[in-house]
Amino acid sequence: MYRKDGENYFIVDAHVALWDARPDNQRNIHGKQFIDCFYDYHRNLSPEPELWPYEDYLYYGGERLMKDLFVDGHVDHAIFQPARLGAFYRTGFGQTEEAFALTRKHPGKLTYNHYFDPRFEEAGLRQLREDAARFGLKGVKLYTAEWKGDSRGYKLDDPWTYRYLEACRELGIRNIHIHKGPTIRPLDRDAFDVADVDKAATDFTDLNFVVEHCGLPRLEDFCWIATQEPNVHAGLAVAIPFMHTRPRYFAQIIGELLYWLGEDRIQFSSDYALWTPKWLVERFVDFTIPEDMTDEYPQLTVAQKKKILGLNAAAMYGIDVPAEGRLSERAVA
Amino acid sequence: MWAAQLGAAARAALDTVHDPELDEPITDLGFVRSLTADDGRITVHLRLPTSFCSPNFAYLMASDAKDALSALPGAREVTVLLDDHHDSDLINRGLAADAGYRGTFGHEAERDLEELREVFRRKAHTAAMERALSALLRARPELSGERLGDVVLGDLPDTPAARALLRRRAALGLGTGPAEPALVDDAGRPFPPGEIPLRLRFARSVRISIDGNAHFCRGLLRTRYPGSGADQAPRSGDDGNPVDGTPAAPGRASAGAPSTTKETLA
Numbered sequence: 001m002y003r004k005d006g007e008n009y010f011i012v013d014a015h016v017a018l019w020d021a022r023p024d025n026q027r028n029i030h031g032k033q034f035i036d037c038f039y040d041y042h043r044n045l046s047p048e049p050e051l052w053p054y055e056d057y058l059y060y061g062g063e064r065l066m067k068d069l070f071v072d073g074h075v076d077h078a079i080f081q082p083a084r085l086g087a088f089y090r091t092g093f094g095q096t097e098e099a100f101a102l103t104r105k106h107p108g109k110l111t112y113n114h115y116f117d118p119r120f121e122e123a124g125l126r127q128l129r130e131d132a133a134r135f136g137l138k139g140v141k142l143y144t145a146e147w148k149g150d151s152r153g154y155k156l157d158d159p160w161t162y163r164y165l166e167a168c169r170e171l172g173i174r175n176i177h178i179h180k181g182p183t184i185r186p187l188d189r190d191a192f193d194v195a196d197v198d199k200a201a202t203d204f205t206d207l208n209f210v211v212e213h214c215g216l217p218r219l220e221d222f223c224w225i226a227t228q229e230p231n232v233h234a235g236l237a238v239a240i241p242f243m244h245t246r247p248r249y250f251a252q253i254i255g256e257l258l259y260w261l262g263e264d265r266i267q268f269s270s271d272y273a274l275w276t277p278k279w280l281v282e283r284f285v286d287f288t289i290p291e292d293m294t295d296e297y298p299q300l301t302v303a304q305k306k307k308i309l310g311l312n313a314a315a316m317y318g319i320d321v322p323a324e325g326r327l328s329e330r331a332v333a
Numbered sequence: 334m335w336a337a338q339l340g341a342a343a344r345a346a347l348d349t350v351h352d353p354e355l356d357e358p359i360t361d362l363g364f365v366r367s368l369t370a371d372d373g374r375i376t377v378h379l380r381l382p383t384s385f386c387s388p389n390f391a392y393l394m395a396s397d398a399k400d401a402l403s404a405l406p407g408a409r410e411v412t413v414l415l416d417d418h419h420d421s422d423l424i425n426r427g428l429a430a431d432a433g434y435r436g437t438f439g440h441e442a443e444r445d446l447e448e449l450r451e452v453f454r455r456k457a458h459t460a461a462m463e464r465a466l467s468a469l470l471r472a473r474p475e476l477s478g479e480r481l482g483d484v485v486l487g488d489l490p491d492t493p494a495a496r497a498l499l500r501r502r503a504a505l506g507l508g509t510g511p512a513e514p515a516l517v518d519d520a521g522r523p524f525p526p527g528e529i530p531l532r533l534r535f536a537r538s539v540r541i542s543i544d545g546n547a548h549f550c551r552g553l554l555r556t557r558y559p560g561s562g563a564d565q566a567p568r569s570g571d572d573g574n575p576v577d578g579t580p581a582a583p584g585r586a587s588a589g590a591p592s593t594t595k596e597t598l599a
Contacts, residue, residue, distance in 0.1 A: 033385065033417075033419055034384070037384055040382075040383065040553055044552050044553050182386065183387070186444075187438050187441045188443050188449060190387075190389075190453075219538060219541065220539040220542045223538050224538075256537075256541060260538070
C-alpha cells in the first residue's frame, strides 16, 4: 500500500513480464531487434536514475522482479501478461514456467495470465483448456502481431479467434488483454486499427477487453470505440511514463481517457521491465494537470487516482483490497 | 548535372515525401540517414525510430522516396535502402527490383496501400481542422458550441494553421473556397448542429494522437541513432508540448534540433 499525504493507494500493476531476451535465447536477428526496441523505449522515457544497463535488461529473473515490484515499487498485486514471440525466441520471450512458479511461491501477490494464438486452431483450443486448468486463468494476453510461419498477425474478429473467445467465456477467462503490433494480414490496412476489438467487444459483452497502451499509437480510434463499448478498458502501459519526458502530453492522454471512458475503465501498468513501477506510482500520485490546461481538462481527484492505480483492476480480477485501501464514502462523494 | 546540384535537387525531392502516419516530410523527421549523388547516381539510406515500425508505412516512404528521386531529370540510377528494419531485406529487394507493393510483400499484400493512405489523409485533415478552429475559438470565444458549424473557411485568419488546413482539404478532394464550411466530415459534409461539440472534441483527440506520435517517434530516433537530432526540424503547430523532453539515454547526443523555422506541417 502506497501512502502519501494521509491517503492510502492500493496498487495493482496490471501488466508485468518476466522475459528472457539473452543472446542464447534469441532465435534470429529479430530477437535482438525486438529487445533493442524495448530498450530504446526504456532509455527514451525513463528518468536517468531509473535506467538499467543493457545486460540487466536482457534478463533480470524472479528475485529482482519481486524486489522491483513489491519491495521498492509500492505494488500490492501484479499481473503477468506474457508475450510468446516464438518466432524470435527459442523458449519464448515471456518465461512461463518461471513466472508461474513465482506466482505459486508468493500467493496473493501475483496473477499469471497466459496467451493463446488462434492460428493453432483445434490443437490450440485443447491447449487453452489445459492452460486454463493448470494456471487457473482469469485472463489472457493477446499480441496480434505475433509471427507464426508465413503469417505475421491475426485479428480479434477472425473466425478462429471467435472460437477461442467462446472457449474463454466457457472457461471463466473473463479478461482479454490486447496488444496491437505492427504486422497483420493483409498489410494493406493499418495494423494498429482497433475496429476488430470493437466487433469482438460487441459480440462478447460478458468479456472485458483491455486494450494495452490505451490504443497508442491510435488513441483516438481507441477512445471512439471505448465510448461505445462499456466492456472496453484502457491499460496505461507505455502511456504513463510520458509523465516524465512530456507531462503536458500525458495530461492530454489521461484527460482524453477520462473524458471518453470515465474513471472506472483505466488501469495502471508499468509494463515492467520496460519501466519500473516505483517512480511511476510516486509521480502519478503527485501528478497534476498543468494550470493552463485546466480549462480543457479537469484536475485529477484522489479518488480517480486510487481507482486507476489499483481499484479498477482489483475489481476486474476479484483481488481483495484491505479496508484502508478502499474508497471512503467521502472520497466516493 | 553537377553532383552538388543533383544532391540539392534530391534533397528537395525527399522533402516532398511524407510519413503518412505523422503527416510530416521524412526529411524533417530525420529519417534520411544519408544521401549521395554523383554522376547521375543517387543513393539514399533511410532509417526509422525502431526495427518494428509498421512495414507497410516503411515501404510506402521508401518507395515514395524512390519515385520522387527517379523523376529528377539528372537521375540515371536511383538506389533507396531502408536500414535496420525487421523487413529491410524484403523491402530493399522489392525496391531494387521495382516490384511494387504486391511484388514486395507477396501473399501478405491483398490489393494496394491506397486505402491506408486515404485513412491517414483523413486523419491529417481532421487534425488540421481542429488546429485551425481551436485557434479561431481562442481569438473569438463567442463562436463556441453549435455556432462553430456556421464558420466558413473565409472566417479563418490567414495563418499557417489555416493554410495547412486548405492543403489537407485539397489532398482529400474537398473544396477550398471561402464559403465552404470549415467543420466537416471526411466527405466535406457539415455535422448536424447537435453533434458539433462532440465532433470537435473527437478531432482534438485525433490531433493529440498524431502530435504525440510525432514527438515520440522523433525521440526514439534520437535514442536509437545518437546525433540524429541534428537532422530533425521541430514540429510546428503542436501547442501541447512546447518543451521537448530530453530522454535520459546514456551516451546520447544532444537533442538540439536546428533552429529552422520552416513550416513543418506544410
